[in-house]
Amino acid sequence: MLLRRRALTGTVLLLVFLCLCYLSRNRSKSQSGSQGPSAERLLETRRLISALDYAHEDAQRPPPYGQAVVLMGQLPVSDPEVQRYQQVLQQMDFQVHMSRYAETRSFLRRQQVSGWGLLLCLSGAEQSCLRRINFSHLQQHHMVNLLPVLVKAFSDAGGGFCHFLSRSQLTESKLPMRPGSCGSTSWKVLLSQQRSSPVDVLSPTLVAMVNVYVLVTSVSPLTAFLHDVGVAMQSGQQRRGRPVKIREFLLQQLGAPDSHQALRQVKEVLGEVLQAASSSETQEATSRCLLCFQLLTFTILFSGSISPVIVQVDAGLTFSPLSNSSFDRQITRDQILEDVLRFLLAPPTHLSSAAKFGSCRGTRPFCLSQDHFLFLQRFLQQLQTPSAFHLLYPRISSSSSSSSFSAPPSLPDLQQQIARVFLLQKSRDEDLNKSTNQQPGSSKQGNVCVDPHLRQIYTEPPLALTPPFSPRIKEYSAEVTFDLVSVRIRPEPVSSACKVHLDERQGPRMANYPVGLGTSRIRILVMGGPQQQPVVMAIYTLHVLREGRPILPMLGGHVTCSFLQDCGLVVQPSLPCGLQPHTMSPSPAKTCRSGHAPGRWVVPCLSCSDNRTCDWREVAWQPDGCYHPVVRRPLLQDCMTDRKVLFIGDSTNRGMMYFLMERLNSSLEDWGKAHNTLIYRNLNKGRSQVSYSYYPQFWMERSQRPAFKEVLLQLLDRSGPLLNSNLTVLVVGGVQWLKTKHLRTIQEVLDRYRQQKSLRNISVVVKSLGMGFHLPVDGIRSLTLTEIQALFRQNLEILSMAEQLEYEVIDTLSITMGRHKEFLQGRCACHFHEVEKLQRNQSEKTKEPRSGPGESGLTRLSPIPDQLKRSSPPSYHVRGPVNQVYSEILLSRLCPGSKTETHLCAAE
Numbered sequence: 001m002l003l004r005r006r007a008l009t010g011t012v013l014l015l016v017f018l019c020l021c022y023l024s025r026n027r028s029k030s031q032s033g034s035q036g037p038s039a040e041r042l043l044e045t046r047r048l049i050s051a052l053d054y055a056h057e058d059a060q061r062p063p064p065y066g067q068a069v070v071l072m073g074q075l076p077v078s079d080p081e082v083q084r085y086q087q088v089l090q091q092m093d094f095q096v097h098m099s100r101y102a103e104t105r106s107f108l109r110r111q112q113v114s115g116w117g118l119l120l121c122l123s124g125a126e127q128s129c130l131r132r133i134n135f136s137h138l139q140q141h142h143m144v145n146l147l148p149v150l151v152k153a154f155s156d157a158g159g160g161f162c163h164f165l166s167r168s169q170l171t172e173s174k175l176p177m178r179p180g181s182c183g184s185t186s187w188k189v190l191l192s193q194q195r196s197s198p199v200d201v202l203s204p205t206l207v208a209m210v211n212v213y214v215l216v217t218s219v220s221p222l223t224a225f226l227h228d229v230g231v232a233m234q235s236g237q238q239r240r241g242r243p244v245k246i247r248e249f250l251l252q253q254l255g256a257p258d259s260h261q262a263l264r265q266v267k268e269v270l271g272e273v274l275q276a277a278s279s280s281e282t283q284e285a286t287s288r289c290l291l292c293f294q295l296l297t298f299t300i301l302f303s304g305s306i307s308p309v310i311v312q313v314d315a316g317l318t319f320s321p322l323s324n325s326s327f328d329r330q331i332t333r334d335q336i337l338e339d340v341l342r343f344l345l346a347p348p349t350h351l352s353s354a355a356k357f358g359s360c361r362g363t364r365p366f367c368l369s370q371d372h373f374l375f376l377q378r379f380l381q382q383l384q385t386p387s388a389f390h391l392l393y394p395r396i397s398s399s400s401s402s403s404s405f406s407a408p409p410s411l412p413d414l415q416q417q418i419a420r421v422f423l424l425q426k427s428r429d430e431d432l433n434k435s436t437n438q439q440p441g442s443s444k445q446g447n448v449c450v451d452p453h454l455r456q457i458y459t460e461p462p463l464a465l466t467p468p469f470s471p472r473i474k475e476y477s478a479e480v481t482f483d484l485v486s487v488r489i490r491p492e493p494v495s496s497a498c499k500v501h502l503d504e505r506q507g508p509r510m511a512n513y514p515v516g517l518g519t520s521r522i523r524i525l526v527m528g529g530p531q532q533q534p535v536v537m538a539i540y541t542l543h544v545l546r547e548g549r550p551i552l553p554m555l556g557g558h559v560t561c562s563f564l565q566d567c568g569l570v571v572q573p574s575l576p577c578g579l580q581p582h583t584m585s586p587s588p589a590k591t592c593r594s595g596h597a598p599g600r601w602v603v604p605c606l607s608c609s610d611n612r613t614c615d616w617r618e619v620a621w622q623p624d625g626c627y628h629p630v631v632r633r634p635l636l637q638d639c640m641t642d643r644k645v646l647f648i649g650d651s652t653n654r655g656m657m658y659f660l661m662e663r664l665n666s667s668l669e670d671w672g673k674a675h676n677t678l679i680y681r682n683l684n685k686g687r688s689q690v691s692y693s694y695y696p697q698f699w700m701e702r703s704q705r706p707a708f709k710e711v712l713l714q715l716l717d718r719s720g721p722l723l724n725s726n727l728t729v730l731v732v733g734g735v736q737w738l739k740t741k742h743l744r745t746i747q748e749v750l751d752r753y754r755q756q757k758s759l760r761n762i763s764v765v766v767k768s769l770g771m772g773f774h775l776p777v778d779g780i781r782s783l784t785l786t787e788i789q790a791l792f793r794q795n796l797e798i799l800s801m802a803e804q805l806e807y808e809v810i811d812t813l814s815i816t817m818g819r820h821k822e823f824l825q826g827r828c829a830c831h832f833h834e835v836e837k838l839q840r841n842q843s844e845k846t847k848e849p850r851s852g853p854g855e856s857g858l859t860r861l862s863p864i865p866d867q868l869k870r871s872s873p874p875s876y877h878v879r880g881p882v883n884q885v886y887s888e889i890l891l892s893r894l895c896p897g898s899k900t901e902t903h904l905c906a907a908e
Contacts, residue, residue: 029606045417052377053417067116070096071102072126079460084334085120088341089470096119101125102132112895119144126151130902138248138289138375143344147294148218153277154296154313156182160630162313164277175276178301178311206253206262206302208234212246213336214270214296215389217344219278221412223379225343225389226267231319243332254306262306269308271393290374295340309643327490327510329456335492336389338455343387345347372411379415386606396420405897449498449528452537457524460488463544469679478542480515485821485829486775487544491524495735499534501525511778514720515546516825518834549616549822554604560584561608562600563818569774569785571792571817579608585625592626594801595893596768596811598622601818621885622813632665639895640664640688643727646719647692648712650734651826652883655833657692657731659878659887664688668876672712675699677718691719696737709745712780713900716753726763729894733767733812735830736791747805764807765893768884769795770817772823772830780827792817808893819882833883838875893900 046201068089075082077098089096097116102125119142126146135148153164160183163436165175211231216224232249233241246266250259280537295382299312299624317336319329368376383391409417471494480487488840490510491500501507503523513522526538540731562582570577582602602622606613631639637843647657662668679691693715697705722728732746743766750759769791776782784792802809816832824834878884 014156023887041164041420044420045414045776048376048414049380049418049421052373052380066094066119067097068118069097069099069116070120071099071122071125071129073100073126073128075122075124078462078464081122081333084337084456085122085341087470088338089118091470092341093649094490097409101128103128117141117143118122121146126524128318135289135292138292140290142289143291143293145293145295147216147219147289147292149278150216150296151293151315154182154315159183169878175273176307176309177273180307181310181313185577185770192768196289205304206250206306207304208232208310209241209311210246210249210300210302211241211242211319212266212270212298212300214274214392215340215343216278216294216296217378217382218375221415222271222278222393223415223844224271224274224393225382225387226270226392227339228336228388228390229332233333240328243328258899262302265307266300267392267395269300269310270461271395273310273313274393285754286858290371291344291378292401293340293344295336305326327458327460327488330460331456331492334456334458339388343389344384368414372414375411376414376780378419380418380422383419391419391423394419398422447497448528449493449495449537451495452498452526452528453494454500454524454526454538454540455492455762456493457540458490458492463487465542474538475539476541477545479545482547482549482821484515484855485823486512486514486777489522489524489542492538493526496538497528505534505536508778512776513544514775514777514823514827514829516823516829516831516834517542517546518823518824519546520544520546534833549611549614551616552606552613552617554606554618558604558606559608560602560817561605562602563732564600564814565818566820568838569788569817569820571788573579573789577612578672579605579611580601581608588623588626590626591892592623592628592633594809595628595765595889596809596814597623597626598814599629619881623728628889628896630888631891631895633663635683636664636891637687638893642687643729643894644689644691644719644722645729645731645894646715647690647731648695648715649732650694650696650737651721652735652770652772652830653731654692654694654832655835655878655880655883656767656887656890658835658876659833659883660891662876662878663689663891665840668835668878672875674749677715679718689719691715695734708742709749712746716749716759717774722759722762723758724759724761726761728759729765730762731765731767733769733810735770735828738766738769738798739794740797743798743801743805743807763894764805765890766798766802766807766809767890768798768813770812770830770832771820772828774820775829777827777829786870797825798875810886810889810893815886816882824880831880833878833880833887835876835878838877 011609025665068087070082070085072079072082077083080096086096086098101119119129119133129144130148130151133144135144135146138144153162155163157166159165160180162177162182199394209232211809213230214224216222224831226246228247230246230249231241232244245261247263249550250262253259254262294315295317297312297314297316297318298310299314300308301311302308316803317333317794319333364908382389394412394417396419423796433499455471456471457465457469457476459478461484465476465478465481467473467476469476475721488510489502489512491502500509502509502511502525505525505527507525509884513520516675520543522542522544524540524542527534528537529535560582563577563579565577567577577605582600599622601619603614603616604620605611605615644659645660647653658668658671661680661683670680675694675697677691677693679689683690693711695708695711716722730746730750732742746764750762750764753759773781773783774788792813795811799811819832820829822832823829
């Protein structure tokens with residue numbers, strides 16, 4: 001009861017003290033001489049704990065404590081470690097100041113030495129801190145993440161020989177350490193070259209290497225805590241190390257009895273080495289930094305025994321076995337760093353509060369100095385703070401001290417007594433909780449999601465979130481450059497009892513997202529409740545804006561460059577990649593005779609050796625020796641009169657259909673991501689009809705998916721009556737599902753349609769394969785470069801067979817492969833169109849594209865007037881310059897050129 005923190009009045013505290021003294025005297029009279037001092041010592045220790053608790057509750061945070069200085073050293077401000085320190089400290093109401101080195105930070109100058117409370121020296125800045133800061137002159141409220149004694153003790157004195165061993169009578173043979181423990185050694189080498197220790201044949205054997213993380217908060221007396229998370233790698237496993245809970249790992253490997261003994265052995269080994277390292281250097285320490293601390297990484301080896309040996313010591317936080325998994329490394333590191341800050345940064349005791357008890361008047365018979373009182377108070381506070389850190393040293397023996405009051409207890413004695421009383425009470429409380437939880441109607445809070453918030457949103461590469469992440473903020477945005485095409489996301493909940501899913505209730509916990517041009521929205525669902533029926537308790541939303549290609553407007557002096565494929569994805573190894581100098585030939589006077597005339601992209605640049613010097617607004621698809629004319633709307637409407645266009649394919653084919661509908665009607669009044677059959681009969685003032693069927697239905701089991709022939713027949717039936725002439729058009733194709741067998745199926749169906757009549761004379765347009773599925777995305781297939789190159793050869797076979805069957809072809813693979821990074825939203829990275837909602841007046845007409853001989857045939861979007869976006873009723877617009885190119889080629893093949901058309905294009 002007395003161990004819990006509480007605000008007591010002076011009167012209540014005095015009564016408690018009197019009662020304790022009375023009980024102490026009565027018990028000493030009734031017990032033997034050997035037992036009396038021990039019982040009285042126990043009461044006095046509880047009295048001291050009460051005094052420490054009272055002083056803590058009475059304390060006020062001094063103003064300098066809210067100033068934190070982070071010295072980054074070699075790390076940039078954007079580094080995840082720097083960002084994590086800044087976020088956690090700001091959440092704890094610290095003012096955070098960033099700097100490179102101690103020499104450049106004005107807060108650390110001698111005349112301003114009291115202007116800060118916390119100093120964090122990160123990688124690359126430690127030597128600057130050790131050189132600049134005089135640890136013997138730090139004030140009582142100063143906190144630094146370095147203990148010079150330990151930094152020096154575990155430095156490499158040559159060949160991996162620890163420095164503290166060279167200054168003491170100890171040798172590695174007398175300590176549970178391997179030679180070279182303070183040098184840099186590969187984990188895999190250590191594990192492969194491990195030497196077996198004597199094996200206890202009665203115990204299960206364990207061959208594994210584990211990183212454990214130790215927080216030392218004092219050297220004299222030694223005080224250390226062990227984090228419950230480590231990194232383990234077992235012998236014979238080729239995969240990387242993995243984060244583990246140390247207790248759970250040992251329990252899984254050894255079973256209950258041996259795992260407890262193994263954990264005790266781990267603590268004894270760590271404590272023995274820490275004690276040897278700290279005692280060998282303490283003679284040089286003229287004074288002690290009360291609040292300084294050091295985070296150490298110990299690599300321990302279990303070599304066929306439950307008794308481990310230390311094989312590596314790092315005076316910092318290292319995750320070498322997680323080097324192949326930046327997520328695991330970042331999450332584990334952030335978790336430990338945050339635990340350290342929250343464990344240590346409770347408000348410190350003000351000096352005036354300590355003065356009330358840091359003397360013989362308040363703490364008889366201990367007679368504590370102010371420094372000793374503050375040290376014990378801080379130690380008790382650490383014991384009472386719920387955390388992943390558990391007491392490692394001082395080691396608490398099972399027997400109580402029997403020393404008499406004739407010799408005043410030392411500071412380590414008092415520390416051990418406080419720890420013993422606290423841990424005894426904690427054990428009793430845990431036993432009481434266990435018995436209480438077994439009663440009917442009780443619930444285990446550990447399995448309930450009571451705090452449905454995220455601790456952090458981890459991304460790879462790291463994204464700069466706006467606003468900076470905070471568990472209470474649910475909406476974020478981030479901007480990425482054009483060249484960043486995917487991002488990996490893993491949200492971590494505050495409570496392990498809460499589950500997180502991306503996008504939907506059954507979505508993954510971690511996923512790789514393609515980032516299309518424009519804004520992509522990613523939802524993070526925090527869920528709780530039973531596994532069978534989880535409930536969404538919070539939703540976080542991340543909007544990722546990916547910039548377009550960098551544009552440099554041409555003001556003169558530019559050259560024309562061309563490209564067919566990107567050097568980051570070489571589809572045709574025999575051809576050059578990237579920008580190449582392009583010689584402009586005279587404008588071709590003839591229109592292309594097919595929709596798959598070979599061509600390339602052309603763009604004006606200042607230099608063909610740097611794509612950042614180009615005006616990408618002017619990029620155009622240029623067929624070799626011909627051009628695709630743009631069909632003006634009046635001619636298109638006339639050409640499409642009494643025609644029926646049937647589309648069969650996936651969403652990329654559907655994008656071409658909606659582009660046709662918008663161009664034909666001058667607006668798009670209906671739109672949807674349909675995965676079934678659609679029929680539009682109100683186009684072109686009722687004179688034209690468009691229908692669509694989705695294929696293949698990938699979301700169904702393969703054995704239950706309708707065959708291509710079945711879907712095609714259904715589309716023909718629902719679109720009828722159909723004429724056996726070019727007034728009926730069938731457009732077939734998609735991203736990568738189309739094969740030559742589908743073309744043969746089309747021919748068979750059209751030859752003998754329903755055994756009644758033939759549709760052999762209708763027009764068939766084949767949309768060839770396209771770029772997509774080239775990014776590694778969780779949950780869907782992804783193609784390797786070799787598979788993409790094979791896809792190009794398959795595409796050539798489709799083009800060849802389509803020509804034999806006298807079908808029209810649009811080679812979308814050649815058009816999309818050079819601009820594969822310009823995909824829009826969608827996990828397949830295959831969508832080069834997007835439908836956006838507009839508010840427009842039906843009397844307004846969208847601008848038509850301009851084209852003529854030598855131009856691209858509409859390679860970029862026509863601008864949408866602002867008034868269209870502000871007016872009503874709602875309407876839609878198909879955007880996407882790549883989709884626009886091959887969709888316009890489709891229209892030019894549906895409505896072949898004539899003198900009138902050529903005149904219109906030339907006049908434009």
